Amino acid sequence: MTSSTSSQFDRLADPVKRWVWTQGWTELRDVQERAIPAIMDGGDVILAARTAAGKTEAAFLPLISRIQARGASASDGFSVVYVSPLKALINDQFRRLEGLLTTCQIPIHRWHGDVSADARKRAIERPAGIVLITPESLEATLVRRGRQVERLFGRLDAFVIDELHAFIGSERGRQLQSVLNRIEVATRRERIDRIGLSATLGDMSLAAEELRPGAGQTVEIVESREGTQDILLQIRGYRHRRPPVERAENTPAAPVADEEMVQHMFSALRGKRNLLFGGSRRNVELFTDRLRESCDDQRIPNEFFAHHGNLSKAEREQVEQRLRDDPRPTTAVATSTLELGIDIGEVESVAQVGPGWSVASLRQRLGRSGRRAGKPAILRIYIPEEEYGPGLHPSDRLRLDLVQAVAMVELLIAKWCEPPRASGLHLSTLLQQTLALICQFGAVKPTSAWKVLCERGPFRSVDDALYARLLKAMATAEYPLLEMGSDKTLMLGKGGDRIVAGHDFYAVFATTEEFRVIAEGKTIGTIPIDQTLVPGQTIIFGGRRWKILSVDTRSRVLEVKASDAAIPPRFGGGFAGVHDKVAETMWSILVGTTVPAHLDTIARELLKEGRSAFREAGLDQRSISQNGSGCFVFPWVGSVKLDTFALALMSRGFEASASGHVIEVANCNTTDVLEVLREIATSAAPDGMELAKHAAKLQREKYDHLIPDELLLMAMAREHLDAASVPDLATQILKRCSGSGTESY
Structure with missing residues (x-):
C-alpha cells in the first residue's frame, strides 16, 4: 500500500503499517481511511458502517498508532478500554486483534465473567495496553477497586464502545454512560475520548448524544460512503x-x-x-x-x-x-x-x-x-x-404480517431505519448507580452524587428535587437502602448492603418476567409480560381471548376470565417497538396497487387478499369499522402511540385493547367512538401520569419494585407513552373517516 492508494496510511505507526502489509491489503476501506485523521487528531468519534465493513480495524489502527506515539509503558495503566455488550464478541475481537497487538508489542486482556480470576489478577497488577470488557465487569471494577481507578485508567487514550446502537435508549446503555463518566470523574479527567462503532442509524445525531450525553454536537461522525452491496x-x-x-x-x-x-x-x-x-x-x-x-x-x-x-x-x-x-x-x-x-x-x-x-x-x-x-x-x-375460513378475525383478513414484511423491505431498500429511541428517566438504573457510587467511594454527599450522576452524568432529565425524592424513598424503604451519617454523607443501609452483595448487582437489565395466568382458580399457563396491562383489557393466550380481571405485580399473577368474543387475531409480527414509519408505510401499501417483484406467487395472492379485505371493510376511506357489538380502530401508528391511544379511550370509559396494529373497542358502535374522538381532538393532551394510572404493570425494570408508584408513574409516562400525540392522532383518524384525508402522515 502506498500514498497513491491511501492519503492517510503514512500517519500510522510503523508496526501498524507492517501488520497491514502482512495482511496483503492493497488499500484501506472507506471507513478505515476516513477514521485515521478523526481518531489521530483526538476527540469523540462515531464510526458507522454496515456489518463487516472493517470498523474494528478502523478504530484500532489509529488508536494503536497514538499509543505508539506517546510511548506508553507497562506502568502507565490501560491505554484503551474496549466495551462490548457480549462476552462472545469480546472473545471474537480478542482473536481478531491479537496478531496486530503482538506485532506492536502491546498487551491485550479479556475481562468478563468467563475469564479466569488469575488472568484478571495479572491485568490488575500490571495494567497496560488494551482491555476488552463488558459493561458489568467494568462496573464491578469501579465498585470493588474504587481506590485503584486512577492507577488503572488514569492514562487512558480512549474508550471504544462496540455495537453502540445496541446500547441506545436501554437501561444498560444508561449504565455504561454513567460508568464512563464516573471513570472520568475519578481520574480527574474532563474528557476521555470515546469511539463508538455502530451500524448506520436513521438519525446519527441521536447516536452521538448517546456517546457523549449533553455534548452530542461535538462528536465527529464518520459514516461509510462505500457503495451498497447487491x-x-x-x-x-x-x-x-x-x-x-x-x-x-x-x-x-x-x-x-x-x-x-x-x-x-x-x-x-x-x-x-x-x-x-x-x-x-x-x-x-x-x-x-x-x-x-x-x-x-x-x-x-x-x-x-x-x-x-x-x-x-x-x-x-x-x-x-x-x-x-x-x-x-x-x-x-x-x-x-x-x-x-x-x-x-x-x-x-x-x-x-x-x-x-x-x-x-x-x-x-x-x-x-x-x-x-x-x-x-x-x-x-x-x-x-x-x-380463510369461518371465524377468521377481520384483522387477519388484512394479511398484516405480510404487509409489515413488505413495508420493512421497502424501507430497507429506501435506506431508512428507525432513529434511536429517546431516553427517559431510567430511575431503576439511577438507583443502582447511586448504590454503586457509594460503594466506589465508601460514602458520598447527596449533592455530589447528583452532580456526578445527573448534572454531569447521563441522568440529566432528573433534577435535584426529583433525585432527592428518590433518595428519600431509598432511605425509608422497609429495608433501607441508604443511611445518612452524622456528616450528612450517604452510606449503604442494610437493604443496600444486601443488594450490592448479590451476584447480579452489576447487571441493570431485567430478565423477562413470566406471569402465571389464572382462570377460575386454575393456573392455565405462564406468559412473558412485555406490554401495558390494564384490568378490563382483553389479551390473547392459548389461541383464544381472555379478559383481565386483576394484575398482581408482586406475585406475578394475571387473573383472567374467558371471553365470548370471536377467535382472536393471529398477528405474529413482533409488534412491540414498531415505529410509526413502518405502520404508515403499511397503510400506503394497502391503499396502493403496486406488487413488489420480490414476492413469490402465494405472497402476491395474500397481498391481493389483504388489499381486497381492506377495501371491503372501507378502511381505505376510514379508520373505524363496526364488528358485531364492538368496533375496530386502525390508527396506523407505532406501538407507543397505539398503546397510549388505547389508554386514552379507556380513561373515557371504553373497553379498549391494543393488539397488533388495531385497537378493539368492545360494546360500542362507530357513532360512540366518533363522538369521543371529536372530544379528544378538540381537548388538550391528556396528562401522561393520569393515563399511566390505568396501566397495571408499573414495574418493568430490575429495581422498579424499590421505587414508589408515584415515581414509576412519572417514568412510565415519559418512557412508554406519548400523551402529547393523542389529540393529533384523533384528528387524523377523523380526517380519514370523513374522507378528507387520504394522505399518509
Whole structure:
C-alpha cells in the first residue's frame, strides 16, 4: 500500500503499517481511511458502517498508532478500554486483534465473567495496553477497586464502545454512560475520548448524544460512503390452517412450522452456510427439530443447529465455531442472539420467519450475508398467514404480517431505519448507580452524587428535587437502602448492603418476567409480560381471548376470565417497538396497487387478499369499522402511540385493547367512538401520569419494585407513552373517516 492508494496510511505507526502489509491489503476501506485523521487528531468519534465493513480495524489502527506515539509503558495503566455488550464478541475481537497487538508489542486482556480470576489478577497488577470488557465487569471494577481507578485508567487514550446502537435508549446503555463518566470523574479527567462503532442509524445525531450525553454536537461522525452491496431477496407466503381451539384445554398455541415452509427451507439452505432467524425460542427449537429430521430422512449428516440465550455457553460457542472455522455446511437457527457482530465468518444467506419488528434489525441481519466482494447479500422472509375460513378475525383478513414484511423491505431498500429511541428517566438504573457510587467511594454527599450522576452524568432529565425524592424513598424503604451519617454523607443501609452483595448487582437489565395466568382458580399457563396491562383489557393466550380481571405485580399473577368474543387475531409480527414509519408505510401499501417483484406467487395472492379485505371493510376511506357489538380502530401508528391511544379511550370509559396494529373497542358502535374522538381532538393532551394510572404493570425494570408508584408513574409516562400525540392522532383518524384525508402522515 502506498500514498497513491491511501492519503492517510503514512500517519500510522510503523508496526501498524507492517501488520497491514502482512495482511496483503492493497488499500484501506472507506471507513478505515476516513477514521485515521478523526481518531489521530483526538476527540469523540462515531464510526458507522454496515456489518463487516472493517470498523474494528478502523478504530484500532489509529488508536494503536497514538499509543505508539506517546510511548506508553507497562506502568502507565490501560491505554484503551474496549466495551462490548457480549462476552462472545469480546472473545471474537480478542482473536481478531491479537496478531496486530503482538506485532506492536502491546498487551491485550479479556475481562468478563468467563475469564479466569488469575488472568484478571495479572491485568490488575500490571495494567497496560488494551482491555476488552463488558459493561458489568467494568462496573464491578469501579465498585470493588474504587481506590485503584486512577492507577488503572488514569492514562487512558480512549474508550471504544462496540455495537453502540445496541446500547441506545436501554437501561444498560444508561449504565455504561454513567460508568464512563464516573471513570472520568475519578481520574480527574474532563474528557476521555470515546469511539463508538455502530451500524448506520436513521438519525446519527441521536447516536452521538448517546456517546457523549449533553455534548452530542461535538462528536465527529464518520459514516461509510462505500457503495451498497447487491441484494437478492424474496418474501415467501404460506397459508396456515389454525388447529381447532379446544376450550377445555387452554394451552399456548403451537408455533407455526408448516411442512411446505420447512421443505423450502431445507432445499434452499442445505449444503450451504446460513443464518435462519426463527423469531422466538419455541420457533427456533421447532424449526431446528424439523430440519434435523429432514436431514435424517435424506440420510445426510445434520446441518441445522439451534442458537438461543437459554442454551449453555458451550453449546452456543460450538455452533459459532462451526460456522466460523468448519468447512462443513451449517445453518444456525437462532433468535436475535446472532444479530450483533459475533464473528461467524461468511454466510451465504439469511432467512427469517415473520416480518420482525424493526428495519434496523433487518439491516443488521442482512449484513451477515454477502461480505465478500462481488457476492450479493441473500435474504428470504417466510410469512405464514391464516387460511380463510369461518371465524377468521377481520384483522387477519388484512394479511398484516405480510404487509409489515413488505413495508420493512421497502424501507430497507429506501435506506431508512428507525432513529434511536429517546431516553427517559431510567430511575431503576439511577438507583443502582447511586448504590454503586457509594460503594466506589465508601460514602458520598447527596449533592455530589447528583452532580456526578445527573448534572454531569447521563441522568440529566432528573433534577435535584426529583433525585432527592428518590433518595428519600431509598432511605425509608422497609429495608433501607441508604443511611445518612452524622456528616450528612450517604452510606449503604442494610437493604443496600444486601443488594450490592448479590451476584447480579452489576447487571441493570431485567430478565423477562413470566406471569402465571389464572382462570377460575386454575393456573392455565405462564406468559412473558412485555406490554401495558390494564384490568378490563382483553389479551390473547392459548389461541383464544381472555379478559383481565386483576394484575398482581408482586406475585406475578394475571387473573383472567374467558371471553365470548370471536377467535382472536393471529398477528405474529413482533409488534412491540414498531415505529410509526413502518405502520404508515403499511397503510400506503394497502391503499396502493403496486406488487413488489420480490414476492413469490402465494405472497402476491395474500397481498391481493389483504388489499381486497381492506377495501371491503372501507378502511381505505376510514379508520373505524363496526364488528358485531364492538368496533375496530386502525390508527396506523407505532406501538407507543397505539398503546397510549388505547389508554386514552379507556380513561373515557371504553373497553379498549391494543393488539397488533388495531385497537378493539368492545360494546360500542362507530357513532360512540366518533363522538369521543371529536372530544379528544378538540381537548388538550391528556396528562401522561393520569393515563399511566390505568396501566397495571408499573414495574418493568430490575429495581422498579424499590421505587414508589408515584415515581414509576412519572417514568412510565415519559418512557412508554406519548400523551402529547393523542389529540393529533384523533384528528387524523377523523380526517380519514370523513374522507378528507387520504394522505399518509
